Amino acid sequence: xxxxxxxxxxxxxxxxxxxxxxxxxxxxxxxxxxxxxxxxxxxxxxxxxxxxxxxxxxxxxxxxxxxxxxxxxxxxxxxxxxxxxxxxxxxxxxxxxxxxxxxxxxxxxxxxxxxxxxxxxxxxxxxxxxxxxxxxxxxxxxxxxxxxxxxxxxxxxxxxxxxxxxxxxxxxxxxxxxxxxxxxxxxxxxxxxxxxxxxxxxxxxxxxxxxxxxxxxxxxxxxxxxxxxxxxxxxxxxxxxxxxxxxxxxxxxxxxxxxxxxxxxxxxxxxxxxxxxxxxxxxxxxxxxxxxxxxxxxxxxxxxxxxxxxxxxxxxxxxxxxxxxxxxxxxxxxxxxxxxxxxxxxxxxxxxxxxxxxxxxxxxxxxxxxxxxxxxxxxxxxxxxxxxxxxxxxx
Numbered sequence: 001x002x003x004x005x006x007x008x009x010x011x012x013x014x015x016x017x018x019x020x021x022x023x024x025x026x027x028x029x030x031x032x033x034x035x036x037x038x039x040x041x042x043x044x045x046x047x048x049x050x051x052x053x054x055x056x057x058x059x060x061x062x063x064x065x066x067x068x069x070x071x072x073x074x075x076x077x078x079x080x081x082x083x084x085x086x087x088x089x090x091x092x093x094x095x096x097x098x099x100x101x102x103x104x105x106x107x108x109x110x111x112x113x114x115x116x117x118x119x120x121x122x123x124x125x126x127x128x129x130x131x132x133x134x135x136x137x138x139x140x141x142x143x144x145x146x147x148x149x150x151x152x153x154x155x156x157x158x159x160x161x162x163x164x165x166x167x168x169x170x171x172x173x174x175x176x177x178x179x180x181x182x183x184x185x186x187x188x189x190x191x192x193x194x195x196x197x198x199x200x201x202x203x204x205x206x207x208x209x210x211x212x213x214x215x216x217x218x219x220x221x222x223x224x225x226x227x228x229x230x231x232x233x234x235x236x237x238x239x240x241x242x243x244x245x246x247x248x249x250x251x252x253x254x255x256x257x258x259x260x261x262x263x264x265x266x267x268x269x270x271x272x273x274x275x276x277x278x279x280x281x282x283x284x285x286x287x288x289x290x291x292x293x294x295x296x297x298x299x300x301x302x303x304x305x306x307x308x309x310x311x312x313x314x315x316x317x318x319x320x321x322x323x324x325x326x327x328x329x330x331x332x333x334x335x336x337x338x339x340x341x342x343x344x345x346x347x348x349x350x351x352x353x354x355x356x357x358x359x360x361x362x363x364x365x366x367x368x369x370x371x372x373x374x375x376x377x378x379x380x381x382x383x384x385x386x387x388x389x390x391x392x393x394x395x
Contacts, residue, residue, distance in 0.1 A: 052313075052314070053311075053313060053314075055098055055101060055102070055107065055310050055311070056098050057095040057096055057097075057098070057101070057355055057359060058095060060309070060310060060312075060355070061095075061352065061355070063313075063333070064312075064333035064335060064351060065333070065335070066333075066335055066351055066352050068093040068095065068352055069093075071091055071092045071093055072091060072093050072350065072352040072353040072356060093352055093356050094356065094360075095355070095356065095359075096355070096356065096359030096360040096361070100359065100360065100361040101310060101359045103361060103393060104209070104306075104359075104361055104364060104392070104393045105209075105304070105306045105307075105310065105391060105392070105393070106391040108311070109304070109307040109310075109311035109314055109315050109318075110304050110307065110389070110390050110391045111301055111302070111303050111304075111307070111315060111318050111319075112294065112301065112302040112303075112389065112390070113299065113300050113301040113302055113322075114301070114318065114322060116298075116299040116300075117299065117301075117321070117322035117323075119299050120202050120299035120322070120323065120324075121322075121323075121324045123199070123299075124199070124200050124324075126154070126156035126157070126324055127154070127156045127157045127159070127160050127163070128157070128197070128200045129154055129156075129157065129168055129200065129202070129323055129324040129325075130154075130165060130168050130169075130170055130196065130200050130201045130202065130323075131148065131152075131168060131169060131170070131201065131202040131203075131204060131319070131320075131322075131323035131325065132144075132145060132148065132169060132170030132171060132172055132173060132177075132201065132203070132204065133145050133171075133172055133173070133177050133203075133204050133205075133206055134172070134173040134177045134178075134181075134203040134204065134205045134206070134293075134300075135177060135178070135205055135206030135207065136178060136213075136285070136286070136289050136290075137178060137217065137220070137221070137222040137223065137224065138208065138213055138216035138217055138220060138222070139206040139207060139208045139213065139305060140206050140208065140305040140308060141172065141177050141178075141206050143206075143305070143308055143334055144204055144206055144303065144308065144319075145169070145170075145171055145172070146334045147308060147312065147316050147332075147333075147334060148169045148204075148316065148319065148320065148325075149167065149169045150328075150332040150334070151316050151320065151327055151328050151331055151332060152167075152168075152169060152316065152319070152320035152323075152325040152326070152327055152328070153167045153168065153169070153325055153326055153328065154167060154168025154169075154323075154324065154325050154326070155326050156324075164195060164196070165192075168323070168324075168325060169325075170192055170196070170201065171191065171192045172189060172191070172192055173189070173201060173203050174188065174189055174192065174193040174196035174198055174201055175187045175188065175189055175193065175198060176189040176190075176193070176258070176259050177189075178222075178223070178258070179258045179259060180258065180277070180289060180292055181292045181293050181296055182292070183258070183259075183261060184198055184203075184298075185198050186261045186263070187259060187261040187262060187263065188262065188263050188264055189259070190259070194264070199298075202299060202300065202301065202322065202323040203300045203301070204300075204301045204303055204319055204323075205290075205293045205300060205301065205302045205303065206303055206304075206305055207290055207302055207303070207304055207305065207386075207390055208304070208305040208306070209304075209305075209306065209358070209364070209392050209393075210283065210286045210378075210382055210387075210392070211364055211365065211368065211369070211378075211392075211395060212357070212358055212364060213286060214234040214282050214283075214286075214368065215234075215367075215368045217234070217282060218233035218234055218368075223256055223257040223258070224254050224255075224256045224282075224285070225254060225255045225256070225257065225276075226252055226253065226254035226255070226282075227242060227243070227244075227245075227252065228242075228252070229241045229242070232371070234282045234368065234369070234374065235252045235374070236251060236252060236281050236282065236283060236369075236373075236374045236377040236378060236381075237250075237251060237252070237371070237373040237374055237377050238250065238251075238252060239371055239373070248373055251280055251281045251377065252281055252282075253278060253279065253280050253281065254278075254279050254281065254282060254285060255276045255277070255278055255279075256276065256277050256279065256285065257274050257275070257276055258275045258276075258277060259275065260274065260275045261275070281377075281381070283377070283378060283381045283382055284381070286382070286383075286386075287381070287382065287383040287386065290302075290383075290386055291383060291385070291386065294385075294386070294389070301318075301319060301322060302390075303315060303319065304390055304391075305358075306358060309351070309354060309355055309358065309359070310359075312331075312333060313331050316331070333351065334351060335350060335351045335352075361393075369395070375395065378395045379394075379395050382395065
């Protein structure tokens, strides 16, 4: 643990420098922040890295080089995004207060799995170490990927010519970032998975506040299939808008399409390459998918999406150091939507929009779980273990 803490501290210190007015910024002036304190732990036994940097939204935006005065375009559906070409969706940015941010997410970052970093580094040769995102849909896997590519590199791997992914930062887990943890060692992702040794890859599992995550799933469901309408989503308990279901009875099950497991040139068992997994509800999907990752018996990190906004410098540095990488001298943020603005990602939010949306305690619950049955269901069924472990405010 002391070695990990020391390396994380060195990585953070190495990244100090501030580039005023540019699109990239570092993590501040080392002489104006408190000392690195590695030995604090929260109630879940996780190590706490006290933030060196202000969580005040205006300060975070300054470090990111973002001007909020011109407003932002909020996250919208694909249909709304296409209509936006004919109308203006831009809104004035009203920044959340520090108090409400900390009421929802606490005053420090939550990263699970730091105690196994040394195990990963000892098991994998420096030049073979790889890392990248895993996470269910709408959990900010693309944002993490971009932040790692901008700020972290495996210098030992770069020395060897011909290595795939020379920086050591992969687009996704080689078994497919959205697939459940059991796909590891049993599936080769069509994009970026060929020839990658799974044991050489440190998965960085992105998790998001389940309340805002469900709202995102309603806007962009990706490969999750379930009956829902604009008037009632997330529809955890059926109501009058859920045709064919008796209001107030049962729950709204969903099916999620994952890739059918196969390795390399093995024939795909299912020609359609579709494996549907049933979950009892959106809540069950979030609970089950992340509990399986929390129970994983190999090195992995689990990182909150919210910490990539309010504790980006520390969080990325922890991840980089854990996987044996080296932080670049200047820390750079991702200002626009990390997902891009095409296809199923059209209408996704950028950095400012995310801060305004996810930092506001009122917006957290706006238009979601408005039915008392849905709200009660969420309170009763969301995993208390996961909510406490990752410091998410109760519903």
